[in-house]
Amino acid sequence: MSGAHADVFALLEEICSSKGTEQEEFTAWDLRCATASSARAQSKQIKVLSVGGNPKSFLEARSASGEQAAAIIIGTEPADSNPSALYRQVLVDGLLQRRGLILLQGLDRVELLAKMVRMDVASGLLDRVPSKSESSADAVQLSEMWLPGVPMPSMSIALAQEDEIEGLAPDGLKRRRAEKAEASPKSPTSSSAVAPAGRSLMDSLKARARTLAAISLLWGCAPMLMLIAGAAWLRHKLFGPSFQPGKPKKQLRILVTGGKMSKASAVARAVGRDGHKVFTAEIMPYKYCHTRFCSYVTKHYVLPRPTVDPVAWEAAVQAIVAEQSIDLIIPCTAPVESSAYAHLRERLPPHVRVFAFDGAVSDELDNKYTFNQVLVKADLACPETAAMECLEDGLEFFRGKSAADGGKKYIVKPAVYDPKARTEILFLPIEDEQRQEEYLRSRNATKEVPYVIQEVLQNPEYGCFAMFNKGALTGFEFFESAASCLVYRQCRDKRYQQVLELNKGLGKAMNLTGQLTLDLMHTASGDMVPIECNPRIHSAICTLEGHRNLGSCYTEPDHAPSSDADIVLSKPDTFRFWIMDQIFLMAGFWKHKSCFKLSISEMLGGNDAMLAGDDPMPFLAMYLAQIPSLLALEILPGTEWLKLDFCIGKVVKEGGD
Template sequence: MQFRALTRTVGALGALTVTLPIDLVVVAFALLDQRRVAAPPSGRTVMVSGGKMTKALSLARAFHRAGHRVVLVESSKYRFTGHRFSRAVDAFHCVPEPTDPGYAHALRDVVLREQVDVFVPVASPASSVPDADAASLLDDLCEVVHADPETVRMLDDKSTFSEAAASMGLSVPDWRRITSVGDIASFDFPPGREYILKQIAYNPVGRMDLTRLSSATPQRNLEFARSLDMTESNPWILQEFISGQEYCTHGTARDGHLTVYACCRSSAFQVNYEMIDVPDIRSWVETFVGELGVTGQLSFDFIQAADGRVYAIECNPRTHSAITMFYDQDLLAQGYLGRVESAVLPTHESKPTFWTYHELWRLLTEPNRRHRLRVIVQGTDAIFARWDPLPYLLVHHLQIPILLVKNAVSGRSWSRIDFNIGKLVEQGGD
């Protein structure tokens, strides 16, 4: 297994080396363009976490364009993130992992040192709750655009989220909280309906396993359940599988008012974003955040069934990568930092966003090359910007290569490279 992982790592490093000269030429030409994004000073300093992720870069650029000073933070593992070299970033700091007891105090130290006015967490699944807990140490120093700890924990748990939404009269699939194989054995599967099991804790690898369970497959139901680690401390959710079109949304809310909103068609591994208006989904989101009266960022996954009804599958209380669609939206920062009359949406001129290296891989491995070429021609790379080209070069030729080398040295395996999140997807990863 280790030899196979090493071979994949060497192959990935070799492929990135092959493309380096092309990227150097593209970035060199962009650097010759002396244009700068005019930004009138505003006197506000915004701290953005999650510095390895494209969505953090997108927000940093938005705050910079609006005239704000940007402080980017990330854990030491990702200290060589290409985003720290962005023209939009005025200062970069490493902090401990979110699970470290010193995480909140490290954030407070950065806030004090940089005189931060606003903290916008771009949370990974592992940091949503720690960021909410850290707010108690930061509230006397700066504004934190994040929900309170109780709300974040409720939203992050697929079962308590479903319960809360249903209590508001909003549609969610039928569900049960599962903590043992016995719960599956005793569940009376309704005839003609299928269910799937999803771990409530973030599972970067297993989350794509959508094995169907039903009344017609009692033996498979139990065998599959036994293959999973289900306990009181590691609960799962048994959720009805509804066939239909998947959608994902990003929402920023302030005091229960939706101030930033985007909606896209979705898939299991989402690296393409194009705004689409589904009125029932937006109404669902507006009702939910209004009932909660929440301030923070809430990303939802939906299914629209064949009859047109929409069901919310889960909520992730953090920034969605769909925020990359706002690359030319001058009002994005305002939507985060102040009240707006209506939610800020991507502009009508916004192109769909993609990640070039993901599209190149698909060109090589998928049969419909014409479609992939059309995606590239009609869209725009989520990382590259002519006025700010270094992140594009350094994500692909510094950040990811360093992670690959570290994995090779440690003997760890990985399932794929996620250029969007800026990491290697691995079992037990962040």
């Protein structure tokens, strides 16, 4: 057995030496239960941490602390516990560094594990690492196409009961494990009492305890939050405003919707500082949303959900417009609601403007294929994209394309945002043509539910927020992106100007009036290209607060910058974050894999995105009223939740709202 163990270390040393890496230390975690004491890596550069008897607990602890390894060794000897489950746990919990290695001793002994590895290699997310010598070990490596948070195809395989990891489902998402539908045969009640599928009493109690702990932490931080808000207010009173108010031609009566979002209070302040009269609205259960406490808001309204009762929702909006003589509506809502406002404008009184793209333009931008065609027609840089409205479209696209060619890889995804879409992802083409056809068929693409086939681009991912009026770019921000982005700072380099010019070209080509967000990635040549468009406001507007023209971008129908100096841009040193998000990260309420975790010194160099000296109450209300009121609704049912998103002001649960 020591020979087999030595084979793994020899392979690891061979890989490290072939890379010619100059790292001071290469950390590997050895999950095998019986690592021979005589078998160790000989290189001083390689540090091997032997886990011992409980690798699952070891990985859970490393995941909780956010640690990652350069390599992880998994064994398949009888003494080694659940190698397939450990393999899945490593990938699901993101325990490998970028381009990290998994070394597998005796892979051919575990058929299920071998199948999982083959699937992941075929998808292009893992690369096999060749060896120059005969070895009983295999090595695979995260490929350049792998993205954090992307589930591996092998996660679609159901593991045997004893191999399952608490909290993991076959699709790779964190899920609660359902209770067994049948009692053990040894149980005297097995024939008459069947445990209901779902969560146990203990699960509910744990969820309630976590909810109460979250409320306690929020309210426990109240003195600190009040001190911060008081200091900002005092600074404003002593030294004057940090913003430049505009000079509007006429006072407007403005309705800002989406009141639970941080961006709603930013917009309310921007137009309120210019002297306009502001009203806000939000759907239930966000009755105590922070914007109703904004010093620039005259009155707050609660609306029905447009997705549940569109007739009642439209009637409520029309009633507010009539009651308050509204001149302008600025939607700051979630994706589905934003689309509803885009299609509402044609039924509003003629004098009422909606600062959003009209329904047809919004739909064109929201669809990944039609948006791509806009870029193509405008001769703007974009990734190769094809429409897929049936299986035949997919088969025709990949006809003649082979994995052996080593050419481009493609991803198949819904043309329009669909939170219920299947999460299994393959980078195509793959060598197994039958599996490729099955995968394309499983998308169930139709004209009503179209998909796109899009060229896979390279990390890292960036985002930009842009505002337009009659085709002119009026506001812009460019920032590093993440799945849960609650830290914003300007990325000012050559890409900044490149993306700014791209937005100018897009606005001119479509004569846009409204606001949008682009997700961008790199081509192989290093150019930034947009992969999709979200035709609505973005939270990055928090970096633009205080600019003299921000209010005018929304309120002046003829506003157009006379030069680039008049475009609303952030200052180079602007740095915004949500302080309670960082505190909850430090407290370990959720992991920081898909978000930015800051140090204390970094936080001291920035400001809370919601804090304004002339308007400190929304800052306090988000942390001490809005989020606690939402958490309180989860106590009685004992609902489990994933995290608190202080940026969009909601409790994030599995499956959405």
